[in-house]
Amino acid sequence: METLLISVLNGLVYGMLLFMLASGLTLIFSMMGVLNFAHASIYMLGAYLAFTISQFVGFFPALIIAPILCGLIGAAIEIWGLRRAHQNGHIAELLFTFGLVFIIQRVVQMTWGMLPMPYRVPPSLDFPLFVLYGSNFPAYRGFMLLISAAMLLSTWLLLKKTRVGLIIQAALTHPHMVSALGHNVPRVFTTVFAGGCLLAGLAGVIGGNYQTTEPGMADSMGPIVFVVVVFGGLGSLAGCFVASIVMGMIQTFAVVIDYSVADVLRPLGLAISGDTLLTEVLTVPVARIGALLPFVMMVTILFFRPRGLMGTRDT
Amino acid sequence: MRSRWLILVLVAVAIALPWGFYDWGHHRHAGFLISMLSQAGMMIILALSYNMLLGQAGLFSLCHATFFGIGGYAMVHFLNAAGKDELPLPMEVMPLLAGLSGLGLAILFGAMATKQRATAFAMITLGIGELMATAALMFHHFFGGEGGVTTDRMIDNSLFGLTYSSGIQVYYLIVAWTLIAVALMYYLTLTPLGRMANATRDNYERAQFIGYDPRMVRFIQFALSGFFAGIGGGLYAITYEIVTFDALAAPLSANALLMAYIGGTTVFGGPILGAILITLLQSGVSLLSNSWLVYVGVMFIAMVIFAPSGLAGIIQAHGPIKRAGRLGRLTLPYLRLVLPALALLLGFVGLVELMSFLTIGAAQGKKLVLFGNAIDVHATMPWVISAASLVWGAVWLRFAAAGFHRVWENLSAEVRR
Numbered sequence: 020m021e022t023l024l025i026s027v028l029n030g031l032v033y034g035m036l037l038f039m040l041a042s043g044l045t046l047i048f049s050m051m052g053v054l055n056f057a058h059a060s061i062y063m064l065g066a067y068l069a070f071t072i073s074q075f076v077g078f079f080p081a082l083i084i085a086p087i088l089c090g091l092i093g094a095a096i097e098i099w100g101l102r103r104a105h106q107n108g109h110i111a112e113l114l115f116t117f118g119l120v121f122i123i124q125r126v127v128q129m130t131w132g133m134l135p136m137p138y139r140v141p142p143s144l145d146f147p148l149f150v151l152y153g154s155n156f157p158a159y160r161g162f163m164l165l166i167s168a169a170m171l172l173s174t175w176l177l178l179k180k181t182r183v184g185l186i187i188q189a190a191l192t193h194p195h196m197v198s199a200l201g202h203n204v205p206r207v208f209t210t211v212f213a214g215g216c217l218l219a220g221l222a223g224v225i226g227g228n229y230q231t232t233e234p235g236m237a238d239s240m241g242p243i244v245f246v247v248v249v250f251g252g253l254g255s256l257a258g259c260f261v262a263s264i265v266m267g268m269i270q271t272f273a274v275v276i277d278y279s280v281a282d283v284l285r286p287l288g289l290a291i292s293g294d295t296l297l298t299e300v301l302t303v304p305v306a307r308i309g310a311l312l313p314f315v316m317m318v319t320i321l322f323f324r325p326r327g328l329m330g331t332r333d334t
Numbered sequence: 335m336r337s338r339w340l341i342l343v344l345v346a347v348a349i350a351l352p353w354g355f356y357d358w359g360h361h362r363h364a365g366f367l368i369s370m371l372s373q374a375g376m377m378i379i380l381a382l383s384y385n386m387l388l389g390q391a392g393l394f395s396l397c398h399a400t401f402f403g404i405g406g407y408a409m410v411h412f413l414n415a416a417g418k419d420e421l422p423l424p425m426e427v428m429p430l431l432a433g434l435s436g437l438g439l440a441i442l443f444g445a446m447a448t449k450q451r452a453t454a455f456a457m458i459t460l461g462i463g464e465l466m467a468t469a470a471l472m473f474h475h476f477f478g479g480e481g482g483v484t485t486d487r488m489i490d491n492s493l494f495g496l497t498y499s500s501g502i503q504v505y506y507l508i509v510a511w512t513l514i515a516v517a518l519m520y521y522l523t524l525t526p527l528g529r530m531a532n533a534t535r536d537n538y539e540r541a542q543f544i545g546y547d548p549r550m551v552r553f554i555q556f557a558l559s560g561f562f563a564g565i566g567g568g569l570y571a572i573t574y575e576i577v578t579f580d581a582l583a584a585p586l587s588a589n590a591l592l593m594a595y596i597g598g599t600t601v602f603g604g605p606i607l608g609a610i611l612i613t614l615l616q617s618g619v620s621l622l623s624n625s626w627l628v629y630v631g632v633m634f635i636a637m638v639i640f641a642p643s644g645l646a647g648i649i650q651a652h653g654p655i656k657r658a659g660r661l662g663r664l665t666l667p668y669l670r671l672v673l674p675a676l677a678l679l680l681g682f683v684g685l686v687e688l689m690s691f692l693t694i695g696a697a698q699g700k701k702l703v704l705f706g707n708a709i710d711v712h713a714t715m716p717w718v719i720s721a722a723s724l725v726w727g728a729v730w731l732r733f734a735a736a737g738f739h740r741v742w743e744n745l746s747a748e749v750r751r
Contacts, residue, residue: 048453100639108642110392111642114595121627122631128690128694129690131693245460249457253453308472314461314462317461318465
């Protein structure tokens with residue numbers, strides 16, 4: 020019971036972090052039709068920037084400054100890179116963001132070095148929030164939940180209740196009409212791209228000291244975020260939310276499940292022995308293949324429902 | 335006609351080059367050269383088979399190394415079986431088995447991935463690639479976990495009585511298979527399948543109207559490209575006698591993309607050019623610089639924005655002017671570009687190297703040495719010089735490029751007339 024509750028909380032924290040990344044990716048995708056491969060790289064950049072800034076002015080100013088810097092970087096990428104690549108077609112845009120992954124990765128390595136950064140949880144948040152069946156729940160995770168919930172709420176309010184959100188929503192589906200009504204659609208695109216990068220940067224700030232800030236963090240986070248977006252259905256924010264939480268739960272629960280397929284089959288009278296590839300697949304405990312599960316899930320859902328959980332379109 | 339000569343020259347060079355660097359004193363081949371050429375052979379197969387997707391069918395795949403890697407892993411197990419006399423097949427046909435393994439897996443994954451195209455296809459293949467790479471680290475029976483699987487290529491079963499104990503014999507096997515694979519892939523572009531792949535790339539709806547199922551076309555193209563990648567992976571296993579998860583992980587998929595795109599996806603020979611260039615860069619520049627990937631990355635992005643048809647596309651664009659016999663009039667405009675381009679390049683390389691020696695180099699205890707002089711990366715002067723060179727080169731190149739563009743447009747207009 021206690022592992023269950025703690026795992027649910029941890030899964031929620033990780034899922035919300037995933038959603039912060041995936042929501043930006045989904046927004047950018049549904050508006051511009053561009054999959055930003057460099058999204059996880061911006062996440063990494065956010066963590067590194069937050070580390071450097073927090074050394075000078077402390078964690079809480081960094082929480083504001085670093086995402087804004089990431090947003091500005093995103094705007095610059097959109098204006099000077101993506102727009103030019105757009106003229107060469109759809110694949111060129113994908114390739115462009117893919118190339119950015121390399122460059123950001125190496126630039127981070129050149130600026131901060133190859134070693135993990137000592138980016139720690141701020142002392143003011145470094146205490147157990149409450150004790151549950153003898154195990155602590157760190158206050159910082161509560162803080163992460165708070166930040167991501169606030170982000171979720173404000174994004175939702177911005178999109179649904181303001182004029183800006185109205186224009187963005189309209190530009191999602193009817194860009195030509197919006198442009199005919201006198202709105203600057205390219206600027207709306209830039210805003211959305213910058214906003215998505217801002218969210219990724221924010222996720223980096225609070226995720227950087229939750230995980231580790233090191234040059235490989237973009238490579239480890241990137242594929243998971245893409246899986247979330249595909250699993251939830253391309254272009255669907257609600258699906259993206261569900262998928263993020265599901266993925267967060269799976270990732271945390273997989274670690275504590277020490278059963279394999281063979282353990283399930285044994286009561287049914289099927290004993291598995293021998294040493295072949297098949298028996299290895301069947302006898303490996305779930306805890307060991309936790310990293311594999313997101314991809315297995317993605318392939319499975321694509322097999323049965325190619326457009327994802329709540330996807331509205333086939334691309 | 336001319337391209338036929340080019341092919342003959344290339345083949346002759348590929349066969350003769352190892353002997354040009356033969357050490358007659360010690361009766362030894364230059365090992366570095368042979369391993370580099372072997373690597374180039376495999377990479378040519380990988381890049382060309384990747385271009386069957388990106389260039390010919392407009393499919394942006396991110397799991398191409400999966401099929402290369404599975405070919406490699408399968409090859410190791412085939413060789414081990416052959417070593418135990420369980421598989422009585424000569425070495426020369428073994429890469430075909432590796433190719434079939436790649437084909438099998440590509441059929442399985444292709445059935446899933448090719449239901450979608452463009453962005454969704456890219457993401458699904460990304461997931462498939464990660465799935466296989468993660469699985470390779472976890473399952474020891476087939477993939478050997480982190481250590482990979484090893485084999486011994488001397489199976490003592492050859493059509494020509496070769497033992498494959500030395501690198502040069504393996505190299506000629508690679509040359510032969512590369513030629514076969516390249517010829518087959520070229521032939522495929524001439525078949526109705528190749529033409530329909532182009533059609534589904536250019537206009538999906540019209541291809542449907544003609545009566546073809548674009549998904550089927552994509553699926554067959556995907557499966558066949560997996561077949562050729564598998565052959566490449568088989569050659570990889572023969573050469574290195576060890577296959578680790580590097581052979582199917584994402585960096586190699588990215589490499590395939592870089593090679594095909596930088597070389598040029600619109601021309602059949604483009605990826606060959608890209609594969610040779612990147613292999614040279616990889617084995618040459620990576621010894622000198624920690625940050626060679628930055629250069630490749632920047633080159634790639636520059637190509638995406640300024641020259642989407644790649645190096646081969648740039649060369650091809652000169653065709654009409656050359657046929658009109660006016661290539662000479664481009665010499666001066668080109669010469670004008672050289673100086674600003676050099677300044678830009680120097681400034682950029684300078685800044686990148688200074689930065690990388692400040693962090694990565696310092697961690698490795700290396701020092702930046704230029705023309706025998708150690709350069710202090712903490713001093714202001716090198717940074718100022720590099721930055722100035724970069725900015726000055728960029729501004730000058732902009733003007734020079736505008737001038738070049740005018741000459742180019744005029745010439746093209748004249749030639750068209």
